[in-house]
Amino acid sequence: MMNIPTLTTPRLTLRPFTEADAEPLHRILNEDDILRYFPRPEPPDLARVERLIAGQLRHWEEHGLGWWAVELRSTGELRATGELLGWNGLQYLPDTEEVEVGYLLSRRHWGQGLATEGAQAALRFGVETLRLGSIVGIVHPENIASQRVLAKAGLTFINEADYFGMHVRRYVTTADRHGAYTLSTDPGKLDAGFIQDFLANSSYWAQNRSQDVTEKALANSLCFGVYRDTEQVGLARVVTDYATFAWVCDVFIAEAHRGRGLGKWLIERVVTHPDLHGLKQILLATRDAHELYRRYGGFDSLPAPEKWMIRRKQ
Numbered sequence: 283m284m285n286i287p288t289l290t291t292p293r294l295t296l297r298p299f300t301e302a303d304a305e306p307l308h309r310i311l312n313e314d315d316i317l318r319y320f321p322r323p324e325p326p327d328l329a330r331v332e333r334l335i336a337g338q339l340r341h342w343e344e345h346g347l348g349w350w351a352v353e354l355r356s357t358g359e360l361r362a363t364g365e366l367l368g369w370n371g372l373q374y375l376p377d378t379e380e381v382e383v384g385y386l387l388s389r390r391h392w393g394q395g396l397a398t399e400g401a402q403a404a405l406r407f408g409v410e411t412l413r414l415g416s417i418v419g420i421v422h423p424e425n426i427a428s429q430r431v432l433a434k435a436g437l438t439f440i441n442e443a444d445y446f447g448m449h450v451r452r453y454v455t456t457a458d459r460h461g462a463y464t465l466s467t468d469p470g471k472l473d474a475g476f477i478q479d480f481l482a483n484s485s486y487w488a489q490n491r492s493q494d495v496t497e498k499a500l501a502n503s504l505c506f507g508v509y510r511d512t513e514q515v516g517l518a519r520v521v522t523d524y525a526t527f528a529w530v531c532d533v534f535i536a537e538a539h540r541g542r543g544l545g546k547w548l549i550e551r552v553v554t555h556p557d558l559h560g561l562k563q564i565l566l567a568t569r570d571a572h573e574l575y576r577r578y579g580g581f582d583s584l585p586a587p588e589k590w591m592i593r594r595k596q
Contacts (some may be wrong), residue, residue, distance in 0.1 A: 283343070286446070291403045294400055295354070295355040297406070298337065299335045299350070306366040308328045310368055311326055313389050316388075351369060352368050367388055371385075372384075372404055381416075384420075387494065395434075397431045398434045401431060409587060413466065413552075416456045417455050419452070420445050420450045421451035422451075436455050437455045440553060441579075441581040456547065457590060463547075464509075467507070474493070474497050480534055486535070503519045504549060504557065505517065505520070508535065510539065515538075515541065517534060524547060524558075528564045530565070550577060
């Protein structure tokens with residue numbers, strides 16, 4: 283059986299759930315409207331809560347992450363009572379292969395910053411211990427308080443989407459490490475030879491581009507390199523004025539490193555980069571990756587393509 287870690291924050295203890303938590307969690311989940319913005323808003327009976335706790339313990343075994351039971355911890359001003367406040371933690375979403383940060387506290391403990399404090403602890407565990415490249419937050423569009431929690435915890439709003447059979451707002455936090463891979467915008471790390479070889483021999487959009495043109499393009503762009511140790515394995519290049527507009531191009535992961543979530547991570551890092559996130563428009567063109575960019579980057583089809591024009595080299 284997995285040894286589920288216990289985390290502490292200045293005011294909270296995040297500990298493994300036990301069977302004894304079923305009754306207090308049942309009381310919390312039956313508070314008025316506490317599940318209003320959840321996919322299943324009807325209050326659960328005790329048997330369902332017992333299954334929920336058992337399911338979370340299995341989730342830890344299967345994925346190495348899950349929910350914690352939340353209590354107040356003893357501080358100089360407070361003495362821990364052992365009262366269950368609710369839950370907080372990480373959840374693997376098999377349909378999208380993402381990890382979600384989530385939380386629910388008894389109404390008596392709202393408005394004190396405790397949900398944010400617990401969420402930040404869960405995020406640190408995900409990024410620093412599990413080396414997750416990105417973690418999402420999913421929230422109902424009308425749940426303004428929860429949106430504030432996600433923003434204060436460091437997540438960035440990316441797009442609206444459908445999860446769990448309901449329309450939601452999707453937030454993301456990203457890290458510079460994803461498992462054994464790292465990401466950097468340091469131009470000194472770019473491997474121009476590797477990039478030119480991929481573009482000339484493996485891309486469908488830049489096969490006739492010369493080495494000189496590639497090097498000039500890299501020098502005048504914001505480039506996101508993906509690396510395994512010191513070996514470059516991916517790239518996204520952004521042409522931008524850093525004020526109103528950006529064009530995302532030359533996005534690729536080397537074939538030997540695909541299937542590990544690196545493309546999703548890369549595009550999320552691009553759109554959440556502090557120099558790009560506030561731009562009015564970020565554009566790109568793709569032949570076959572529309573769903574990747576739509577789901578993980580918040581991109582959509584041009585709303586009025588008839589207004590756009592292009593001048594091609596004669």
